Amino acid sequence: MTGARKLQGDKLPEAEAIERAKQGDAEAFEALYHLHKRRVYSLCLRMTANTASAEEFTQEAFLQLFRKIGTFRGESAFSTWLHRMAVNVVLMQLRKKGLPVVPLEETMETDEETHKKEPGADDVRLAGSIDRLQLEHAIADLPPGYRTVFLLHDVEGYEHNEIAKIVGCSIGNSKSQLHKARMRLRGLLKSSRAVKATKP
Amino acid sequence: MYRRNRIAGLIIAMLLLASVVAAAENRKEFRFRVHRHASISVINQFGPISVKPSSGHEVLITAILHSDKAEIDSSHSGSRVSVSTHLLAGADPDSGLVEYEVSVPADASVSLRSATGPIRAEKLHGDVILEGNTANMDVRDLSDGHVHIKTLDGPVTLTNVSDGHVEITSVGGEVNLISVTGPLVHVNSNSGRIVYVGDFGGGGEYSLMTHTGDIEATAPAYASMDVLASSSQGKVINDFPLQPVHTSLVERAGSAFAGTMGKAASSVKLLSFSGKIHLKKR
């Protein structure tokens, strides 16, 4: 690579990087990686709540992407294609490694149990005062089934019909699990705030 | 009287023979307690491995050794179980033969490797990973889990497998897929023939590719698919009245076709370098 052609990895336009990557261009691969690494890694980190696993899954997601990049036809956004692949990789790798990706049915609680745990009318509203770090911690504390649906819907922006297909459940189940995840997070955030308030 | 004595003699001879055979075999049994979504690995150079579901949270492995040239190594950590055949000096495919029968919880993931096989897995919901050289692989009645198979020359048959990713790589082994559906079904074969009988359902991505092996796919008239078939040097036959689609693929008579059926829910690619491709209508 001559100096005239050398580009900063993260300044190469995506479309050009894709075409070059199909030809095996190392800089193109790196450019695509840097363009999308944060989103993919963040997804892996939140789904596993473990840095080492997240790094491993991020590697595997990108490797699978790069192996198949020759088949990308440009019919959908590259980021959509990559992201969907990353989700599938994480779920598959979690199953392979025996890490808990509990089927959603198992995390089902009755409505009464869910609402019974939540604070009543005398609690302060969360709105406008959610600490992002506390939210991250609370997400990590969610049961795996709740966490998966919550991340895919509220963080990553998938619709319920897409989540149902990815995870292998019904749309109704996806909505139910999302609601329960949010309810659980509400409880965790309020508890966290209560603990913080008692500290000097 | 003579006849009765003769029958008695035969029975005694059979019993003696059975006892000799039993003495020559060495049967070992392993039981492991596991949690949900356990991970079980069995590596056996020569001999069959058969996996079935069990009730409860126990893994039961029965190994029959045919000589003292083989030992069984096992390890158990949490919900991970690993069993492998350890061959001693002087072992060969006959003396090193070990037969495994394995029962696992239905949601367990299993990884089975045997050079000669056969390998069989049925009625499981976890991921299934099979690897063999010439092993005949038979997988049936699986759902929800992913299936990954690698074979050099052993034939592979999947029957009634659904709702997971299916990825098969074969050099010379024939691959038969009967009622196999899922979000991803990908077969990469060299000279091994690929036979698919099913409806390409589930809105999945189906990719059947060979170098020289033929591809024969049989689907019902109601199949909903977006088909692309191409053989660079082989013949291509289509029995379906496909709706044409805009594609950059040059449709040369006899070597490529593309089109849709129904709502084109599934993507179906039948690609070969020099094998014959036939999309049949059931």
Add this chain to the structure above:
Amino acid sequence: MTCKEFQRVLPELEGGHNLEQEQHLKTCSACADLFSDLNAIEQNARRLEDHEPSPRVWTNIEAALRQEGLIRQPQPQLVPTRLPAPRWRFAWLVPIAAGLVFGAGLLVMHWQVSTQIAHQTRTTTPPVENAGITQPSSVPASEDQVIKLVATRAPSMRASYESNFRAVEAYIHDAELAARNNPNDEISQQHLTNAYEQRAMVYEMAMHRALP
């Protein structure tokens, strides 16, 4: 509408709520707080910041890409003013370059395999059909070397591996030729990827696994 009824339909309120539900929210502070909190969680979740992975992630990815031959040498740029506009591209050099990179990687590891074979041929015990010892994961210098290793570890498998290597190399040859003639053809690229995948599988099964 009671609180219980409202909370029962909460999971379905993504797209908005009807008049009855809206009325309940106006009159019930508990449900209003709950609804507001859940919305706040959703809004804040969308705004969560992304995390930066460690630099070693890319290092590992790049190493794997090189090992698999997916990273190939760049092509020389044509000078259109001096030559007539080319009707074909140099992209067909890409798979050949991939083969060169792969071969270079094998050559770098050549001495390890030679040492390994020399050690094994000096043994006097009869060949074991794989004593269950996993060989160190060194990359062989060539397929001949791999076949020799297989022959010492599992003589009965030698012919099979020879045949398999021949088959995958034929596939690679045909796929590279097709990719060279049709550099923009995705099907040719897919065949090439598949061929490399098959070769990697045969190598892996011969070298890295406990199987013979």
